[in-house]
Amino acid sequence: MKRYILILLVLISVTNLFSQDNVLIEFKYLQLVNAQGDKDLAEDNYRNAEIICDSIIINSHISEVNAHMFFELAKSYELNEEYGLMAFSLLRQRCLAPNDSFNIEGQRLFEEACLRLQLTHKQARLLYYNTETKNITKNNYPAQLSILYQNSILLFDASVDAKLMKYYSLYNTQKLEIDYMHQQWQFLTMIDLGMKKKKRILSQKSVNSQKEYWEIEDNKLHKRVLMRAEHYYRKSDANAEAKYYLEEYKKLELSVFNKIQRSWRLLLN
Amino acid sequence: MKGFLLIIFSFLFTINMMSQDIDIYRKGKDDNVKIPNIPLGMSKQEFHLLSTNLRLKDMLYAMVVPGYVHFKAQEKPMGYAILGARAVGFIGLSAVYYSAQINDENWYDINGDPNPDDVITIGNGWEIKKSDVILVTSATLIISTYLFDWIRGENLLHRKQDKIRYKYGIKHELQKAYSYNPSSGILPIASLSIKISSL
Secondary structure (H helix, E strand, C coil): CHHHHHHHHHHHHHHHHHHHHHHHHHHHHHHHHHHHCCHHHHHHHHHHHHHHHHHHHHCCCCCHHHHHHHHHHHHHHHHCCCHHHHHHHHHHHHHHCCCHHHHHHHHHHHHHHHHHCCCCHHHHHHHHHHCCCCCCCCCCHHHHHHHHHHHHHHHCCHHHHHHHHHHHHHHHHCCCCCCHHHHHHHHHHHCCCCHHHHHHHHCCCCCCCCCCCCCCCCHHHHHHHHHHHHHHHHHCCCHHHHHHHHHHHHCCCCCHHHHHHHHHHHHHC | CHHHHHHHHHHHHHHHHHCCCCCCCCCCCCCCCCCCCCCCCCCHHHHHHHCCCCCHHHHHHHHHCCCHHHHHCCCHHHHHHHHHHHHHHHHHHHHHHHHHHHCCCCCCCCCCCCCHHHEEEECCCEEEEHHHHHHHHHHHHHHHHHHHHHHHHHHHHHHHHHHHHHHHHHHHHHHHHHCCCCCCCCCCCCCCCCCCCCC
16 A cells, blocks of 8 residues: 555646746746847747647646746736737736746836736736735635736737636636626626727726626617627527527617618527 | 660669659659657647758749748748739739730730820930830849749748757757766766777
8 A cells, every 4th residue: 555655646746847847948948048139939939838828727736946937027028019919927926926026027027018018007016016915825826817817908908918818717617706896897808899998997986787798878889789698699609698689789779770780680590 | 684674774764754743853662751859848739840941942832822931930921921012013014015916016015106195204315115125124024023032932941940049059969967877976987988980
């Protein structure tokens, strides 16, 4: 029995060491590419680096190297002016791999990225301080992931939203309570509503969680969301759901053009 | 002796004729069966790019298929642009040919007597037929798109291949340097080697 436990322990430690290897190797490579300042090489490696980052998050992997990896990846995104993913990478470092030595440089880079994303200085600072983490353990990993999620959607960047949607299934497995705003964000991202409109909806101060996600005070926006939802479900061959949104659309105050549009959509269904 | 050589040559010729294909490049029987050592994390697109070769036959294909080399180098937008430009060139040539057929003229006769209505005057009275301008422009477009496709496409493919080789080459070396190895971290203080030499 003792022998089996020993073998098991050795196997676990070896697997752990190998997983650390991948992060370390990717980090070293990023460091080399960033030092060269080669945009092509950096862009070419994003896919590989993101695979490693995803595996860190999916496995709730905790290591000192992770902070270096996320930070170096942020610098790599800066080379190609991918400010959304740069800010997101810094948030990942803040939430999931805290390291005090990156605080000053990290804040400068984060604020620079946020300003390029048309956020204000105040908003950037708020996001940065909201994501401050003292330490990360297996126990608080889901909660930290939740903080990352909540703050990242406020970056309002399409590439970040695409990445967050990818994490969403993982987020569900953690069985965390997701607040109304994030459920609404998920719905709006799923139906592919434009970023400006999404920002307008999510930036509303008063959020009534009793309402459906598409029930928005601004009538024009309300119609737009319903039409996008209908389009999304029709394209996904979910015709019954698409018709439901058309029915909701019918309840609104419609112009002649809106009525023609609705009739046309009914025909398509 | 002559008879013997004749038999050997005819034998070799028969064997050659029986083979299914004539390969200019050396190709092993099991080349397609061999499973390559693909680096971890390499995408199918990268693998495809890395195993792409440009040979002389591709030059011929590029003459027939506009943008062929760019498509091969996975540069579709530029490939379609070349396709469009080449199509414009062919439309120009066809227009010149059919207009010459209708007017009962020689379509490729650049030095022929120009029709006064069909002439453009450039600079100090230098006259040139409109159809000749279209003919030369179209031909130039076709040739230049072909050369552009070949030269830029090849350069692009090589650059992409270099990038992939560099990326996985460095990572492979890093893997060797940092991977878990029980002996890493131990400095050898003595070594024993056996040298086998042929006398």
